[in-house]
Structure formats: structure tokens, C-alpha cells
Amino acid sequence: MSDNINKLDVFNKFKEICPSYEEDMLGTEIQILKVIENKHEKFNLIYVPKTGQNNVDKILMQGEEVKPVLIESIIKEYNECCTLKISESLDKVLIDTDEFNDFLINGSQSFEKIDFFEQEYIRDVNSSFLEKYNARNIEIINKYPMLASAPREIKDELNVITNLIVMLKLEKKYEVESLVRLPNGPVLEEKDIDKFHENLIELDIIQEAQGKKSGKEYKIISKKKNEDDKDLLIGMSILGSISVMHEGASLESLIKYHDNISSKFSNGTEYKSNSCHLFSYSIYASINYMNKYLKDSKKYTDFSDFNNILIGKGERDVRSK
């Protein structure tokens, strides 16, 4: 469907698909810019920006309004895994109905896999269309790649950013201020955007994204109780070693700590007999940790001596004992 399609046809089509919206539309000035449909015309994704005071944009799927972020997720995911084709002008989407049905049926599961904030996506956004926008838009968008590594709860809060990107991408409009909105929330004005940026900084988003505060993020699939005491003993031993070494521990203080930990967990002789292996392994693991995370700590003990002590011992795996 092209941009120059007869608007009456589009409107009639819209009414047919979304009868519940007919009444709302009466007396209002509505500009239907996009009708996105599958080639079999069984699914219709309609993007309906309203003009007027509220500047409310709606995206409807089968007559039901969905969040812009959701519709984009459908498009994005579908495009990645199936045969969705979006024309250059984004005015037509060809969808294989069966595949799309399947996608919708399994939608909730599929959405779990979506990460809008993948670097790749942001990079794609940056390279493909951001250059087209004015300095104000670029200034705003350039702040968002840091979202790639933001924790999930913050990402949820920042769906506004995705909305912004989606809207820019779909609509190719430059009125950023009118497009930025919170999910299901009010349209934000320019002053709100500035405040929003301040909040981002307060939330340490920028630092987190730059890897200064947070590293890799892991999604938790399941949780259960541990059934192996030895694992916890090893963990306690490692953490204890790190914490003791952290402020310049002596070897004696480490030994004392490990004896203490070992005795708490030992039900018999098993752990006691392995305590020297546990000790050396936990120090080895601690050094790994400190090398990785605490190199620049001023309270970090010089562990070169420990390294020397552990040569030939550190890599012995306590689990095999």
C-alpha cells in the first residue's frame, strides 16, 4: 500500500478492521499514515497517529491497541526469524499468515528473547537513519547506546527510548519532543526530556553502560536449593579469602580463616582432610577475582607472594578431591 493510497479506502479499511474505533474517530481529525498488512489480509497492523492537542499515536493490531514497543518487537522479531518484509518507506509489511499466526500463538515466549537494547540493534539504528535527523535528535539518541547494558528493570522503565526510536524509524518525523512518551503515560515535553536525562544520570545508566559499574548481565532461568554443602564451603572459602586479602591479609590470617570455615562445614573428616587443597584452591580463585576486579583498589594486598606460594598448587581442583 503506497503513501498516495486513497485515504477514503484506507479509512474504510480501518473501520472494517477496527469498528470499535469508529466512534472515537468521529469528529476528530485523524490522519492514517500507515496501513501495514499481510499479503493475505488476515492480519493488519495499523499505525494511526492522531493530530491535535494530545498527539496520541496508536498502533492497532486486529483492532486492539498495542504499545508501540510491542508492535516494533513483533516487527523486529518477525523480521529476524521469518519472512517479514518491510519496504523502504515502511508503508507495507508482507507477512506470511501461517508463520505470523504461529508467532502470535507463541508470542509471549518469543518476546522473552527480544532485547531492544542489543548493541547491534542500536548500532543499526544509528547507522541506518539517525544521521538523517537534526542535531537535537542526534544529541538525544546518542545518549541511548548506553542502554545496551542497563539492568532489565531500568530497561523496562526506559521503554520510552525504544518508543522514541521506533517512532522515528517508522514515522521519520523530527518532532522528537512530541514523540517521546512513557509507556502508557503522558507525552513528555522538552523540559521533561531534560529531566529524564538527569534521571538517567542519577540512575547511573551512563556509568553502567560504559562498564564502570556493571558488567555482563545474566538472565535467571530457574532457582533451586543447593544440595551440595561442599559447593557452599568452597564459595565461603573463596569469598573469605578475597575479603581477607582485600586489606593486606597475612598468610597466617588466611590460614586461620580457612581453618574456621572448614571446621564449620566438616561433618567428619572429609573436608578436614581436604582443607589444604581447599585452602590453596580458594586462594587461587581469589587471586583470579582480585586480578579481575580489584587491581586498582588501594586496599588491595600485594598478592605476588601468594602467587609464589601457590605455584604448582593453585590449579588443583578441590572438587576432584
Place this chain on the structure above:
Amino acid sequence: MLEVNDVITVKDNEKYLVVYTKEIEGKSYAFLINKNNYSFNMFSQYNSNSFAEVNDIEIIEKLLMCFKKDKGI
């Protein structure tokens, strides 16, 4: 909330054991060891469905101090 001795499975099917948990300034942290590779361990900040590696020295040092205090080290 994570508790000590919980085993959490992540996307790549690796399992992490919760060794220590602490809340600081309203954020929840845990020290985790990888059950498949004991030498790979980390402090993490977590929520209900994910956790992120903490590599900020200031936070790590706070957590270590808390651990020492809690354990009487």
C-alpha cells in the same frame, strides 16, 4: 530474593551458587560462584529475574567490608 545456598541457572545453562547476599542502599547484591568453574565468581546486583556482574571497586569494597563484619572476620 536470593538466599544463601540458592542455585540459579542462567541462559547458557550455567549454574551459580549464592554464597552471600547483602542489600546496600536499596540494591540487592549477591556473591556467586560458578558451579561449573569455581574460579569464575563475582559479586552481582540482582533483581527478580536477572543479575549483573558488579565491577565497581567502591561497591565491591563495601560488600567485602559487610561480609567481614557479618562473619566476624
